[in-house]
Amino acid sequence: MKFSKSQLKQIIKEEILIVLGEGHYHDMGGEDEMYDVMDPHGFKDMADDELISMMRTNGMEEMIVLDGEGGLANREEVIAALKDVESSEAPPNMSSMSWEEKAALMADR
Numbered sequence: 184m185k186f187s188k189s190q191l192k193q194i195i196k197e198e199i200l201i202v203l204g205e206g207h208y209h210d211m212g213g214e215d216e217m218y219d220v221m222d223p224h225g226f227k228d229m230a231d232d233e234l235i236s237m238m239r240t241n242g243m244e245e246m247i248v249l250d251g252e253g254g255l256a257n258r259e260e261v262i263a264a265l266k267d268v269e270s271s272e273a274p275p276n277m278s279s280m281s282w283e284e285k286a287a288l289m290a291d292r
Contacts, residue, residue, distance in 0.1 A: 196221070199286075224269055226262045231255045234265065241268050 186194070199221075226234065231254045238247055243264055250256040 222262075222266075224265070226265055231258065234258070234261050237265055241265070243268075 222228075229237075234255060235247055238244055238261055246257070246261060246264055248256040248260075255261055
């Protein structure tokens, strides 16, 4: 049985959510240390102004598209771009690890 790339991504996301508990990972600390594994920096909760500022800081202002009210017209694209920047700053070996290896590494902490 062959899977398309999008099907594999969906399967992996679903498995990560199951393994790490409904989209959250809890690192043996207090409730304030819980974060969403799919958005650890909280980009989805940020205001448009914050996202625009981060895009400018990272030199990606050419991607910013504003709507008629001054909000981001392409919010999802901006968030994806910021996630790519943040993930490129992760330790080099993490990006090549399978979700099982990442879960095992986090469990060892």
